[in-house]
Amino acid sequence: xxxxxxxxxxxxxxxxxxxxxxxxxxxxxxxxxxxxxxxxxxxxxxxxxxxxxxxxxxxxxxxxxxxxxxxxxxxxxxxxxxxxxxxxxxxxxxxxxxxxxxxxxxxxxxxxxxxxxxxxxxxxxxxxxxxxxxxxxxxxxxxxxxxxxxxxxxxxxxxxxxxxxxxxxxxxxxxxxxxxxxxxxxxxxxxxxxxxxxxxxxxxxxxxxxxxxxxxxxxxxxxxxxxxxxxxxxxxxxxxxxxxxxxxxxxxxxxxxxxxxxxxxxxxxxxxxxxxxxxxxxxxxxxxxxxxxxxxxxxxxxxxxxxxxxxxxxxxxxxxxxxxxxxxxxxxxxxx
Amino acid sequence: xxxxxxxxxxxxxxxxxxxxxxxxxxxxxxxxxxxxxxxxxxxxxxxxxxxxxxxxxxxxxxxxxxxxxxxxxxxxxxxxxxxxxxxxxxxxxxxxxxxxxxxxxxxxxxxxxxxxxxxxxxxxxxxxxxxxxxxxxxxxxxxxxxxxxxxxxxxxxxxxxxxxxxxxxxxxxxxxxxxxxxxxxxxxxxxxxxxxxxxxxxxxxxxxxxxxxxxxxxxxxxxxxxxxxxxxxxxxxxxxxxxxxxxxxxxxxxxxxxxxxxxxxxxxxxxxxxxxxxxxxxxxxxxxxxxxxxxxxxxxxxxxxxxxxxxxxxxxxxxxxxxxxxxxxxxxx
Numbered sequence: 001x002x003x004x005x006x007x008x009x010x011x012x013x014x015x016x017x018x019x020x021x022x023x024x025x026x027x028x029x030x031x032x033x034x035x036x037x038x039x040x041x042x043x044x045x046x047x048x049x050x051x052x053x054x055x056x057x058x059x060x061x062x063x064x065x066x067x068x069x070x071x072x073x074x075x076x077x078x079x080x081x082x083x084x085x086x087x088x089x090x091x092x093x094x095x096x097x098x099x100x101x102x103x104x105x106x107x108x109x110x111x112x113x114x115x116x117x118x119x120x121x122x123x124x125x126x127x128x129x130x131x132x133x134x135x136x137x138x139x140x141x142x143x144x145x146x147x148x149x150x151x152x153x154x155x156x157x158x159x160x161x162x163x164x165x166x167x168x169x170x171x172x173x174x175x176x177x178x179x180x181x182x183x184x185x186x187x188x189x190x191x192x193x194x195x196x197x198x199x200x201x202x203x204x205x206x207x208x209x210x211x212x213x214x215x216x217x218x219x220x221x222x223x224x225x226x227x228x229x230x231x232x233x234x235x236x237x238x239x240x241x242x243x244x245x246x247x248x249x250x251x252x253x254x255x256x257x258x259x260x261x262x263x264x265x266x267x268x269x270x271x272x273x274x275x276x277x278x279x280x281x282x283x284x285x286x287x288x289x290x291x292x293x294x295x296x297x298x299x300x301x302x303x304x305x306x307x308x309x310x311x312x313x314x315x316x317x318x319x320x321x322x323x324x325x326x327x328x329x330x331x332x333x334x335x336x
Numbered sequence: 337x338x339x340x341x342x343x344x345x346x347x348x349x350x351x352x353x354x355x356x357x358x359x360x361x362x363x364x365x366x367x368x369x370x371x372x373x374x375x376x377x378x379x380x381x382x383x384x385x386x387x388x389x390x391x392x393x394x395x396x397x398x399x400x401x402x403x404x405x406x407x408x409x410x411x412x413x414x415x416x417x418x419x420x421x422x423x424x425x426x427x428x429x430x431x432x433x434x435x436x437x438x439x440x441x442x443x444x445x446x447x448x449x450x451x452x453x454x455x456x457x458x459x460x461x462x463x464x465x466x467x468x469x470x471x472x473x474x475x476x477x478x479x480x481x482x483x484x485x486x487x488x489x490x491x492x493x494x495x496x497x498x499x500x501x502x503x504x505x506x507x508x509x510x511x512x513x514x515x516x517x518x519x520x521x522x523x524x525x526x527x528x529x530x531x532x533x534x535x536x537x538x539x540x541x542x543x544x545x546x547x548x549x550x551x552x553x554x555x556x557x558x559x560x561x562x563x564x565x566x567x568x569x570x571x572x573x574x575x576x577x578x579x580x581x582x583x584x585x586x587x588x589x590x591x592x593x594x595x596x597x598x599x600x601x602x603x604x605x606x607x608x609x610x611x612x613x614x615x616x617x618x619x620x621x622x623x624x625x626x627x628x629x630x631x632x633x634x635x636x637x638x639x640x641x642x643x644x645x646x647x648x649x650x651x652x653x654x655x656x657x658x659x660x661x662x663x664x665x666x667x668x669x
Contacts, residue, residue: 115660126656126659129653129656130652133648133651137646137649143645251475251478254475292485292488292489293490295485295489299479299485302479303465303471303480303483
C-alpha cells in the first residue's frame with residue numbers, strides 16, 4: 001500500500017521537478033544574456049504584468065481538468081473592460097461600472113456554461129464563437145479607441161506597498177481559494193470525476209450540468225477581476241486587452257503538467273506554469289527583440305518544453321509499466 | 337445453409353446501413369444548400385446590389401483565399417486534429433514568394449516552389465509534433481504558428497513588398513468561368529480534386545477512419561503517423577497556395593496578412609456542418625458552402641454599412657447558431 005502511494009507521488013512529482021528545472025534553466029539563460037534583468041524590480045513587474053494570466057490560468061485548470069476548455073477569456077477581458085468604460089462614461093459612477101463589468105463577465109460565463117452543460121455542445125466550439133463575438137463587440141464598443149475611466153480605479157489598483165501592488169495579494173488569494181476548491185471540496189472532486197469519465201460521473205449521480213456551469217462561472221469571476229485590474233492599470237478600457245490571453249493560460253496549465261485529456265492536474269502546478277511562462281515572456285521582451293525574433297524564440301521555446309515534457313513523461317510511463325509487469329510476474333511465480 | 341442465410345442477411349443489412357448513411361449525408365448536404373439558398377434569397381430581396389453579377393464575383397473572389405486554406409483545415413479536423421498555424425503559413429508563403437521575386441529577382445517558378453516547400457515544411461513539422469512526439473494539436477500548431485510568423489516577419493522586416501508579376505494579375509483579373517477569375521477557378525478545382533480524393537482513394541478513407549476511431553484504425557493496420565503527417569502537410573501546402581491567391585488579390589505583402597485566417601477557416605468548416613466533437617464526420621465540399629455563407633454574410637453586412645467589428649460579432653453568433661443547429665439535427669452524441 002505504501003509502496004503504491006510513494007510511487008504515485010514520485011510519478012506526479014516528475015512533472016513538477018521537470019518544470020522547476022526548466023524554470024531554473026530559463027533564469028540562468030536570461031541571467032547570462034542580460035545580467036541586469038533579474039532583480040527585485042523584475043519580480044514586481046512580472047507580478048503586475050501577469051496578473052490576468054495568473055487568474056485566468058487558475059480557472060482554466062478547472063476547465064481543463066473537467067475535460068472542457070475555454071477559448072474566450074482574452075476577448076471577454078476586453079469586452080468586460082469595455083463595459084466598465086462605457087458605463088463609467090455614461091453614468092459617471094465607478095462602483096456601478098465595476099458591477100456592470102463583473103456582471104458582463106459572469107453573464108458570459110453563465111451563457112457558455114449553459115450552452116456546454118445544458119445543451120451539451122462542444123466547449124471548443126462554444127467558446128471559439130465567444131472568442132469571436134466578444135472581441136467583435138469589444139472593438140465595436142468605441143470604434144477600437146480606448147475608453148478613459150479616470151484615475152479613481154487606477155489609484156486603487158496601482159497603489160503599492162513595498163513595491164507590490166494590490167494585484168499580488170489578489171493572485172495569492174485566488175490560488176489559495178482555487179487550491180481549496182479543487183482539493184478540499186465536493187466541487188473539486190466532481191471536477192476530477194467529470195474529466196476522468198463524464199458518462200460515469202453522470203451515472204454516479206453527479207449533477208454534471210450544475211458543476212460544469214459552476215466551472216464556467218469561476219472562469220467568469222476571474223475574467224471580471226482581470227478586466228477590472230487591466231482597466232485600472234491602464235486607466236482606460238482597451239479594445240486589444242487580453243489578446244492571446246486564453247492561449248497563454250492554456251499553455252501555462254499544460255506546461256504545469258495537466259493534460260488536455262482531463263481528469264488530473266492541480267492548481268499549484270499551474271502556478272508553476274504561470275511563473276515559467278511569465279519569466280519566458282518577460283525575459284524575451286526585456287531583450288528588446290523585434291516582434292519577429294520574439295515570436296520565433298517563444299514558439300521554439302514552447303515547442304521544446306512541450307516535446308521534452310512528453311519525452312520525459314513517456315520514459316517514466318515506460319519505467320512504471322516495466323516495474324508493474326515485473327511485480328505481476330514475481331507475484332505469479334510466488335503463487336505457483 | 338443457415339450460415340449462408342446469415343451472410344446474405346448481414347450483407348443486406350450492411351447494404352441498407354450504407355444506403356441510410358449515404359442518404360443521411362446527402363440530406364445534410366442538401367440541408368446546408370437549402371440554408372445557403374435561403375440566405376441568398378433573403379439578402380437578394382433586401383438589397384438591390386447583392387445579386388449583381390459584379391457583387392457575386394466579389395463574393396467569390398473574397399472567399400477564395402480562405403476557401404483554399406479551409407480545405408486543409410477541414411482535412412486536419414476530419415482526422416481529429418486542429419491546425420492553428422494556417423494563417424502564419426499563408427503569410428510565410430507570401431513573404432518567401434515576394435521576397436525571392438522582388439528582392440532577389442529569381443524566376444517566379446523558383447519562388448513558388450520555395451514557398452510551397454516552406455509551407456509544406458511547416459505542415460510536416462506539425463505532423464511530426466502531433467503524430468511522432470505526441471503534443472496536443474492545439475498546442476503544437478500554436479507553437480508552429482509563432483515560429484512561422486516569426487520567420488516570415490524576420491524576412492519581411494518592416495517592408496511592404498509589391499508583387500506585380502503578370503501571372504498574379506491574371507489570377508485575379510482574367511475571367512475563365514462565367515465572369516469569375518482564375519483564382520476562383522483554382523479554388524473550385526482544388527475542392528473538386530480533394531472531394532474526389534476523400535471519397536475514392538484509400539487515403540481519404542484512412543483520414544475518416546483515424547478521425548472516427550483512432551484505436552480501431554491503428555488495429556486495422558493503418559499508419560497513424562503517415563496519415564497524420566500527410567494531412568498536416570496537405571494543410572500546409574494548401575495554406576501556401578492560399579498565400580499566392582492572397583498576393584494575387586491584394587498585390588502587396590505586409591506583416592498582418594493571414595492574421596486570424598485559421599479561425600476563419602475553422603468557422604467555414606464548422607458552418608459547413610463538420611462535426612468536431614468526434615472527427616471523422618463531414619464533407620470537404622460542405623466547407624465550400626460554409627465559406628460561401630460566411631462570405632455572403634460579410635458582403636451583405638458591408639453593403640448595409642455595418643462596421644467590421646460588429647460584422648465579426650455577427651460571425652461569432654453565426655458560428656454558435658451553426659453549432660446549435662448541428663446538435664439539434666444530429667442529436668446528442
